[in-house]
Amino acid sequence: MSPRGPDPQAAARMHAIAADLATAGLDTQVHDTRGVLDVTARLGEPGAKPIEVIMDDDGYAQVSY
Numbered sequence: 001m002s003p004r005g006p007d008p009q010a011a012a013r014m015h016a017i018a019a020d021l022a023t024a025g026l027d028t029q030v031h032d033t034r035g036v037l038d039v040t041a042r043l044g045e046p047g048a049k050p051i052e053v054i055m056d057d058d059g060y061a062q063v064s065y
Contacts, residue, residue, distance in 0.1 A: 038055060
C-alpha cells in the first residue's frame with residue numbers, strides 16, 4: 001500500500017476483473033479503502049438474498065450467499 005494510492009497495475013487489474021464480471025451480468029463496484037482496492041460483485045434474483053463476492057488486490061476472496 002502506498003500513501004499515494006493503489007498501485008496502477010493493481011488498479012488496472014481490478015478494473016478489468018470488475019468489467020469481466022459486469023459483462024457476465026453481475027453488479028460490480030471497485031472500492032479504494034485507504035489505498036487497498038477490492039471488487040464487490042453481486043448477483044441477485046427478486047425475493048432472494050444476493051450472492052456477493054468480494055476480492056481484494058492481495059488475492060483474498062470472500063463469498064456470501
